[in-house]
Amino acid sequence: MIKKFLPFIVVFLLISSFSIILFDNAAYAQISLEEAISNIPAGSEKGEMDQSAKKGFLGIPGAPSPNLMIGFLWAIWVGWIFSTVGAFGGIMAGVGHISIFGLGDYAKTFKTSAPELNKLVTDSIRVSNQWLVGLSALVSSISYTKQKRLVSSLGLFLGLGALFATFLVVFTTAGKVKFSQYQGFFGLIVFIIGGFMIYEQSPRGQRSKKEAQAAVKSFEKTIKDKKNIEDQGVKTLKWNIIKTEISFFGQKFTFSPVWAFVGGFFISAIASFIGVGGGFLYVPFLTSIVGLPMFVVAGTSALSVLIGMTFSIFNFMALKGVIVYWPLIGVELLGVFAGSLIGPRTAKYIPNRVLKGIFIVLAVYLGFRYTLKGFFGITLL
Amino acid sequence: MIDRILIFFYKTTGFPLLDYFVGTFILAFLCVIVGDVIFLIGKKINGKYIKKMTTEMKKKEELSIIAYQRGDKAGYKALNKDATNAWGKNFFTMAAYSAGMLSPLPFALGWMHTRFSDVEFLLAYPLSLIFGETVGYTFTFIPLYILSRIIFKYIRPYILKNLK
Numbered sequence: 335m336i337k338k339f340l341p342f343i344v345v346f347l348l349i350s351s352f353s354i355i356l357f358d359n360a361a362y363a364q365i366s367l368e369e370a371i372s373n374i375p376a377g378s379e380k381g382e383m384d385q386s387a388k389k390g391f392l393g394i395p396g397a398p399s400p401n402l403m404i405g406f407l408w409a410i411w412v413g414w415i416f417s418t419v420g421a422f423g424g425i426m427a428g429v430g431h432i433s434i435f436g437l438g439d440y441a442k443t444f445k446t447s448a449p450e451l452n453k454l455v456t457d458s459i460r461v462s463n464q465w466l467v468g469l470s471a472l473v474s475s476i477s478y479t480k481q482k483r484l485v486s487s488l489g490l491f492l493g494l495g496a497l498f499a500t501f502l503v504v505f506t507t508a509g510k511v512k513f514s515q516y517q518g519f520f521g522l523i524v525f526i527i528g529g530f531m532i533y534e535q536s537p538r539g540q541r542s543k544k545e546a547q548a549a550v551k552s553f554e555k556t557i558k559d560k561k562n563i564e565d566q567g568v569k570t571l572k573w574n575i576i577k578t579e580i581s582f583f584g585q586k587f588t589f590s591p592v593w594a595f596v597g598g599f600f601i602s603a604i605a606s607f608i609g610v611g612g613g614f615l616y617v618p619f620l621t622s623i624v625g626l627p628m629f630v631v632a633g634t635s636a637l638s639v640l641i642g643m644t645f646s647i648f649n650f651m652a653l654k655g656v657i658v659y660w661p662l663i664g665v666e667l668l669g670v671f672a673g674s675l676i677g678p679r680t681a682k683y684i685p686n687r688v689l690k691g692i693f694i695v696l697a698v699y700l701g702f703r704y705t706l707k708g709f710f711g712i713t714l715l
Numbered sequence: 716m717i718d719r720i721l722i723f724f725y726k727t728t729g730f731p732l733l734d735y736f737v738g739t740f741i742l743a744f745l746c747v748i749v750g751d752v753i754f755l756i757g758k759k760i761n762g763k764y765i766k767k768m769t770t771e772m773k774k775k776e777e778l779s780i781i782a783y784q785r786g787d788k789a790g791y792k793a794l795n796k797d798a799t800n801a802w803g804k805n806f807f808t809m810a811a812y813s814a815g816m817l818s819p820l821p822f823a824l825g826w827m828h829t830r831f832s833d834v835e836f837l838l839a840y841p842l843s844l845i846f847g848e849t850v851g852y853t854f855t856f857i858p859l860y861i862l863s864r865i866i867f868k869y870i871r872p873y874i875l876k877n878l879k
Contacts, residue, residue, distance in 0.1 A: 413811045413814070416807040416808060416810060416811040417804075417807065417808045417811055423807060423811075465821070466814070469813065469814065469817045469820070471810070472813070472817070477809065585780060585783055585784055613803075613806065614803075617799055617802065617803065618799065621795050621796065621799050622796070627776065627779055627780060627783065627791075627795055627798075628775070628776050628779060628795050628798035628799055628802055631799075631802075636806065651853070652850065652853075652854070659825075660821040660822065660824045660825030660828060661821065661822065661825045662821075663821040664818055664819070664820075664821035664822040664825060666814075667814040667815065667817060667818035667820075667821065668753075668814075668815065668818045670811050670814040670815075671753065671757060671811055671812065671814050671815025671818060672815075673811065674757070674761075674808055674811030674812060674814075674815075675757055675760050675761055677808070677811075678761055678764040678808075
């Protein structure tokens with residue numbers, strides 16, 4: 335297993351070194367939380383800070399202290415979505431950090447009086463989302479590696495793209511993104527996910543499902559005579575920069591490493607900026623555009639998410655000094671777990687189509703709300 | 716109360732640096748055990764559902780490969796897409812279970828922040844080139860957590876055997 339991960343570790347270390355050399359300490363040192371707090375005008379008005387007030391989020395005097403019970407209950411909702419709908423759970427986790435715990439509104443109060451604090455809180459929200467996604471991707475990647483579902487060559491090119499993108503995003507946006515901008519971009523991403531969900535429910539999306547069902551019937555008999563494909567594992571036959579050939583179950587598949595790199599770069603750039611995993615983009619990209627089978631795609635996309643998130647968290651926290659509120663992440667992980675236990679038990683009472691419909695409406699609403707509020711300052715109900 | 720118990724493990728030898736690593740290792744090991752118990756509870760409650768979901772996903776993957784073998788491109792494309800949906804559900808559900816397994820980590824890191832947020836370790840070259848001049852408590856906790864998980868992997872079968 336170590337051998338599989340070795341190329342990624344080497345690349346990770348190389349790019350980390352590169353980032354340090356390129357941006358020496360003086361150049362990239364971001365203002366610390368203590369410095370940001372000390373720069374805030376004293377007082378009790380909006381945009382001012384009473385230094386003697388009770389410490390809240392991240393130890394900031396007078397900041398809201400996220401209610402851990404609300405965090406836990408919200409995370410149950412997130413976990414429930416994970417186990418019933420899928421990708422939209424990550425978006426809901428972000429909604430919790432932005433709206434439900436009062437952090438977004440708090441950050442906004444310092445938009446003009448203390449923009450450094452506004453940006454530090456925004457970065458903390460982004461990194462909190464990434465912790466949730468990164469930790470989940472970690473266990474999935476280990477599990478897929480054990481199942482021999484990992485294609486080192488594909489993972490390497492995707493991961494390289496992800497590393498460069500994350501590097502670029504962290505060093506160009508850490509400490510520079512205002513909360514309102516982040517909220518606006520988050521809204522746009524929700525639109526994209528909503529778009530995927532609408533497509534799935536459209537006649538065209540449904541037609542491909544029907545085709546799949548017909549194909550399932552015609553191939554079901556054959557499967558009984560076959561050996562377990564997991565025993566075979568995936569092998570890379572030859573790989574170079576133009577074309578890479580992999581094989582499993584006696585079949586050959588080819589892909590372009592350049593495409594894998596480009597895909598990894600763009601998907602990871604979005605994921606790192608918003609603080610989502612990007613699995614919802616990796617999987618359709620690898621299956622539909624690159625044309626690889628799901629068996630190969632599953633583990634490799636989980637690994638790509640892990641690489642992107644690890645590098646992003648490392649850069650934000652270790653190099654940029656962004657801090658997170660650990661107890662909130664802890665109760666959120668527990669809540670997500672509890673919600674995923676409830677999901678399967680309730681799913682049978684709600685038809686899948688109804689469920690998807692509800693989340694499409696929610697995606698459109700959230701997309702509009704955040705985009706309008708973030709970019710234009712317009713508040714929807 | 717929890718603070719008193721946890722800090723007790725940091726006072727075992729009388730040598731500050733050694734105490735720090737012993738205490739952090741024990742803390743990491745506790746995280747592994749608690750996380751595993753949470754995961755087992757989840758598996759026990761929803762094991763049937765997980766199995767059904769995984770079987771469905773594997774079946775669809777196998778079918779898509781058979782279609783590919785037979786040169787049925789349209790069938791492969793449709794089945795591959797169908798497997799994507801099954802995988803999505805499986806992935807996010809397993810991600811949620813992983814969340815339970817790893818949930819003790821942030822609590823441990825949160826506790827360490829209250830105790831060791833000012834502690835910094837100077838790094839020697841070439842590590843300093845990669846991680847900067849100094850690192851904090853997270854840098855020591857995570858490798859020890861990984862080490863604990865590896866050790867626990869080998870101990871776990873014996874514990875489960877004795878429990879049965």
